[in-house]
Amino acid sequence: MTTNNQSLLTYVLRLADSPLILSQRLGERCGHAPELEIDMALANIGLDLLGQARNFLTYAARLSGPGFDEDRLAFTRDEREFHNLLLTEQPNGGFNDTLVRQFLMDNFNQLLYRALSHSSDEQLAAIAAKSLKEADYHVRYSNGWMIRLGDGTDLSHSKIQQSLNELWRFTDELFYADGVEHELVQLGIAVDPESLRQPWLAQVGNTLKQATLQLPQETPYRRGGKQGEHTEHLGFILAEMQFLQRAYPNCNW
Template sequence: MTTLSDAKISYVLRLGDTPLILAQRLCGWCGHAPELEIDLALANIGLDLLGQARNFLGYAAELAGPQYNEDHLAFGRDEGDFHNLLLAEQPNGGFNDTLVRQFLLDSYHVLLHRELSRSADSQLAAIAAKSLKEADYHLRFSRGWMIRLGDGSDVSHQKIQQSLNDLWRFTAELFHADEIELQLAEQGIAVDPRQLQAPWQALVSDTLQQATLTQPTEQAFRHGGKQGRHSEHLGPMLAEMQFLQRAYPNCNW
């Protein structure tokens, strides 16, 4: 079994990597969103997520030792060393794809941070409590747009439904528990993701009903991101995100 110390480092990296990768994706919309209001909202959500990533990665670096810091963990690791959820790394596509991806993750993050704020690890609990306030806003934004576009025109409805169909196969990973999560959950440190599935499903189902959208049928699910097994989309995104630090290691501004 993984030592408690190593398990905690791995778990905190997971908590930091998903918002880091999602923030990078959202920043790709700067100057390209369909409306100025949406452009600003996505940028602000991205900044919130980046702040959450910094908090978690900073704590992971503290646990790992003085040779690490948040910048090294963000810009110095290779693809296989990232532990983000696969859903977060999926391409932006159209606004419909970004919106559905955001809604599915926002619904998860609200529930995750709510439970994690009760963690026996005081540092994790404090980060989660702060993140929850931001996640609540993120969910109001993405859920509102899901309902507006799902129950909008024929074209907007069709686009949102198609994005939902395409991304649904990544949702099972949100609730897939491995040895690390189960070990830490027994200690009251981590959240057992299986406990989040029922409330997540209820929240998503209620939203889809209001949006006149149909939940996709069961299909072959993808998982492995938390263990470092990623889709073909993460590598090119990291190459762009990490270019400057890789080209000029340890540079100071």
């Protein structure tokens, strides 16, 4: 059984687009965090995610053929050509919303990169192994703040719980696999996201218990980002992120 190049390209773009869009969201928070230390930490996490996205986009550009590079893939694709998870494009809101979004994604990314580091695709395995070191730090950071605020004051507890309840509906997509991923899982290239569900629930549940927070009872249901079907938020992110390249095509410093 041989690799379908288009399937591999789509999978790599999915791996690239989620950290790319999440890094843009964190970049929006620069100068707006509740204190300087948090501001710097979120900016650094955003830079880590941008570096991960660039590594995946560089590989995707090579798969795309001559004339492609990571900049072209990041700045010239339209909304329906992006494959990021819907969770990553949700608004920053208050710090509680940003934190919960990060907490859910960080725990998923850690498990994903740990599994992907054993991919039969050497390039994906290498990118994942490098990214895992950063993901481990991200988990420690977001888990720590979830516990501080969840088990903090009545106000901080209620705000974190509210954000968790609102963002929970997007978590099912983390573990949904379509034909593209099923094909690559059979080849040992991709990670079966369903295999990450129980470990993720265990990790997230343990932190929520320490934070005296409740796992939402609502069944997660929102998905479609992997297939290019996004919420209304992504278009606004891309309008800002891609403005310079679209206004001045092929510009360089």
